[in-house]
Amino acid sequence: MLSRATRAIGTRSPLPILQGVLIEVTGKTMRVTGTDLEVTIRTDLEVEVLEEGTTVIPARLASEAVRKLPPGAVVLQAADGEVEITGGGPQFRFRELPADDFPKIAEPDLTGAVEVDGNAFASALSQVAVAASNDDARPILTGVFFESEGGSLRMVATDSYRLAVRDLPSMEAELSGLVPVRALRELKRTVGASTLRVAIGAREATFASDRGTLTARLIEGTFPNYRQLIPESYPNRVTLDRDALLDAVDRASLVAEDHIPVRLMLQEGGVELSVIRQDVGGETEHVPADYAGQEMTIAFNSRYLNDGLSVVDGDEVVLDLMDPLKPGVLRGTGSDDFLYLLMPVRL
Amino acid sequence: MAGAATILHADLDAFYASVEILREPSLRGRPMAVGGGVVLSATYEARRHGVRSGMRLADARARCPGLVVVRGSFGDYVGYSRRVMAVFRRFTPLVEPISIDEAFLEVHGAARLFGPPPEIARKVREAVRTETGLPLSVGVATTKFLAKVASRVAKPDGLIAVAAGTELGFLHRLDVDLLWGVGPVTRERLAGAGIRTVGDLAAVPPAVLAGVLGHHGAAHLHALAWNRDPRPVVTGRRAGSVGAQSTFGRDVGDPAAHRAVLLRLAERVGSRLRAKGRAGRTVTVRVRFADFETVTRQTALPGPTSSTSALYRAGRDLTGAALAEVGRGRGLRLLGISVSHLTRLPDLQMELPLTGAGLADPVLRPGSPEALARSRLDVAVDRAREAFGRDAVSRAALLGTGRRDGPTRDHIPAPEDL
Numbered sequence: 001m002l003s004r005a006t007r008a009i010g011t012r013s014p015l016p017i018l019q020g021v022l023i024e025v026t027g028k029t030m031r032v033t034g035t036d037l038e039v040t041i042r043t044d045l046e047v048e049v050l051e052e053g054t055t056v057i058p059a060r061l062a063s064e065a066v067r068k069l070p071p072g073a074v075v076l077q078a079a080d081g082e083v084e085i086t087g088g089g090p091q092f093r094f095r096e097l098p099a100d101d102f103p104k105i106a107e108p109d110l111t112g113a114v115e116v117d118g119n120a121f122a123s124a125l126s127q128v129a130v131a132a133s134n135d136d137a138r139p140i141l142t143g144v145f146f147e148s149e150g151g152s153l154r155m156v157a158t159d160s161y162r163l164a165v166r167d168l169p170s171m172e173a174e175l176s177g178l179v180p181v182r183a184l185r186e187l188k189r190t191v192g193a194s195t196l197r198v199a200i201g202a203r204e205a206t207f208a209s210d211r212g213t214l215t216a217r218l219i220e221g222t223f224p225n226y227r228q229l230i231p232e233s234y235p236n237r238v239t240l241d242r243d244a245l246l247d248a249v250d251r252a253s254l255v256a257e258d259h260i261p262v263r264l265m266l267q268e269g270g271v272e273l274s275v276i277r278q279d280v281g282g283e284t285e286h287v288p289a290d291y292a293g294q295e296m297t298i299a300f301n302s303r304y305l306n307d308g309l310s311v312v313d314g315d316e317v318v319l320d321l322m323d324p325l326k327p328g329v330l331r332g333t334g335s336d337d338f339l340y341l342l343m344p345v346r347l
Numbered sequence: 348m349a350g351a352a353t354i355l356h357a358d359l360d361a362f363y364a365s366v367e368i369l370r371e372p373s374l375r376g377r378p379m380a381v382g383g384g385v386v387l388s389a390t391y392e393a394r395r396h397g398v399r400s401g402m403r404l405a406d407a408r409a410r411c412p413g414l415v416v417v418r419g420s421f422g423d424y425v426g427y428s429r430r431v432m433a434v435f436r437r438f439t440p441l442v443e444p445i446s447i448d449e450a451f452l453e454v455h456g457a458a459r460l461f462g463p464p465p466e467i468a469r470k471v472r473e474a475v476r477t478e479t480g481l482p483l484s485v486g487v488a489t490t491k492f493l494a495k496v497a498s499r500v501a502k503p504d505g506l507i508a509v510a511a512g513t514e515l516g517f518l519h520r521l522d523v524d525l526l527w528g529v530g531p532v533t534r535e536r537l538a539g540a541g542i543r544t545v546g547d548l549a550a551v552p553p554a555v556l557a558g559v560l561g562h563h564g565a566a567h568l569h570a571l572a573w574n575r576d577p578r579p580v581v582t583g584r585r586a587g588s589v590g591a592q593s594t595f596g597r598d599v600g601d602p603a604a605h606r607a608v609l610l611r612l613a614e615r616v617g618s619r620l621r622a623k624g625r626a627g628r629t630v631t632v633r634v635r636f637a638d639f640e641t642v643t644r645q646t647a648l649p650g651p652t653s654s655t656s657a658l659y660r661a662g663r664d665l666t667g668a669a670l671a672e673v674g675r676g677r678g679l680r681l682l683g684i685s686v687s688h689l690t691r692l693p694d695l696q697m698e699l700p701l702t703g704a705g706l707a708d709p710v711l712r713p714g715s716p717e718a719l720a721r722s723r724l725d726v727a728v729d730r731a732r733e734a735f736g737r738d739a740v741s742r743a744a745l746l747g748t749g750r751r752d753g754p755t756r757d758h759i760p761a762p763e764d765l
Contacts, residue, residue, distance in 0.1 A: 224703040
């Protein structure tokens with residue numbers, strides 16, 4: 001649980017106190033809190049309490065220390081400005097950080113929370129999270145946008161090169177807001193559980209389970225109007241075996257690296273996939289497919305294509321296209337609740 | 348050998364003035380300045396009377412009554428500059444000219460032929476002196492930054508080699524204004540905080556320094572004070588840069604005039620890049636003020652570009668930032684734009700037509716629909732000019748800003764691109 005709270009801690013935190021986790025022992029529980037002020041993770045554990053108290057200890061050191069102790073009970077004891085961590089023989093001592101300096105963080109607000117299937121939620125999230133941006137220069141794109149859409153909970157992310165939209169059906173709840181993808185990526189490893197309670201307020205999103213709570217400050221600003229980006233119809237449709245295409249893209253990536261596009265020549269009977277890298281070489285292969293449309297060659301960044309194929313549902317995928325300079329849309333056949341739209345590379 | 352002092356900064360002393368002395372030897376030993384309205388270069392005899400580059404000639408005459416003034420002859424300077432650079436290249440192929448009268452030389456591979464770096468520096472000075480007659484000062488150090496500082500300290504006609512391991516001892520006793528980027532304003536501010544030497548500066552934690560200079564400036568100066576400068580010497584060709592600059596015959600303070608010049612420069616640099624099928628992601632602006640203080644500002648774009656609009660916007664933003672930071676209302680004497688880190692014009696990852704706040708300027712993002720539309724415009728303009736001549740197409744913003752009241756000299760006598 002130490003390591004769970006430690007996941008909220010930024011590596012570049014400006015304040016030394018934020019390199020620590022707050023440990024509060026009251027009644028029968030020990031609560032561990034880690035924060036970088038944007039994301040806060042709290043975990044609770046029922047413990048045998050010898051004495052109540054509060055302390056802040058260096059997060060990474062302490063969590064590594066506990067991990068390296070032999071299996072069995074661990075005893076935490078604070079005295080004289082130091083915290084002693086013992087268990088099965090070894091004894092670590094760490095200097096305490098001043099507990100008064102630890103930021104006062106409001107209790108998680110679960111007003112209007114909805115209960116969701118934690119596994120379904122996590123898997124839906126992982127489908128859209130790949131499309132979110134990691135570029136802090138455009139903060140609005142570094143989040144996953146939640147909104148209600150026709151009885152579903154919709155999650156959307158885009159880094160301006162691709163766009164992923166996922167609907168989680170049968171969710172009547174009004175959840176809306178732009179949640180930092182960085183926080184969501186920690187969800188599974190921290191408070192992830194089979195049942196999750198989710199609340200999105202005006203300022204923060206809160207995710208709670210029996211393992212603890214994760215609170216993330218919402219990204220301010222208006223998410224771009226993504227609906228207008230999704231074409232209504234496509235004259236060209238190719239249907240292929242997902243794993244066959246994924247393997248082919250994987251082989252091509254060997255030569256392509258990040259900046260060389262993978263070319264798809266679409267024709268009756270299949271896709272001619274190729275990559276050409278000046279001064280190095282290339283790769284070509286044929287992937288059988290059903291193709292209805294005009295012959296054309298379109299190129300995609302191999303990583304973006306790979307990301308999309310990896311998260312789409314089903315064994316068979318559909319790639320809908322208009323022309324080589326317009327976005328392509330990936331979907332699982334017969335599946336309506338996820339789409340992955342990606343922009344081509346202009347050759 | 349990593350960490351050894353193998354970088355030379357070679358800087359011709361009072362270059363224009365020195366050339367004039369070669370042309371007219373009777374000027375030797377006299378206070379003399381080259382220039383028209385302002386002093387472009389002055390002999391050390393004139394400098395002793397307080398004559399400085401960028402000073403109005405009238406002011407210079409007032410300070411130095413016997414001052415001889417010579418009008419410059421730029422064609423000659425370019426010729427001398429080429430000959431000096433050619434001497435440098437005999438000692439090492441790794442020569443990075445940074446202006447008409449100075450260059451960095453990386454000599455780590457030259458030791459076998461010519462001896463240790465200080466010895467090479469001595470030979471370079473001697474060769475330049477014998478073959479061209481020009482005095483040259485050289486600094487030798489482990490970093491570009493320190494080599495440049497050393498050559499400044501060595502002037503006139505001197506040589507200072509700072510051995511590896513002794514850098515901080517040398518650097519920390521110097522005055523702060525020997526650091527790149529410390530002009531009169533910064534010096535005043537630092538002095539106000541009790542910082543006079545580089546050693547004082549080095550001792551101040553960056554966070555505290557940020558309170559005096561802002562974060563960017565503080566981090567920059569703090570790194571320099573500890574001789575942290577990772578930039579290698581890159582040759583003109585390898586560096587892959589394309590640039591253009593304009594000098595003005597008078598001070599230009601009007602922002603609209605700056606923008607017109609920047610647009611013209613961006614057009615020129617963009618069309619040259621496009622003609623070569625190249626694109627770059629680092630844009631550098633060079634700004635010279637009326638008093639000849641020269642600063643550069645640099646930014647990295649999200650992707651490589653050869654677009655006139657993108658270069659213009661980046662140039663405009665950088666110039667605006669430089670003026671806001673260190674302008675103090677001074678007019679400009681020179682503006683330059685260059686693009687470096689060139690690559691082949693890449694296959695372009697297109698972007699979705701996203702709209703909304705907080706998405707950065709789309710023109711600066713090469714794959715955005717806006718940038719693509721503008722690059723189609725560039726292509727059309729290039730074609731029209733190729734077919735019908737340079738004046739066939741003109742940007743509306745440039746109409747009426749012809750050469751007469753614009754730059755008086757385009758393409759300064761820099762032997763290499765800016």
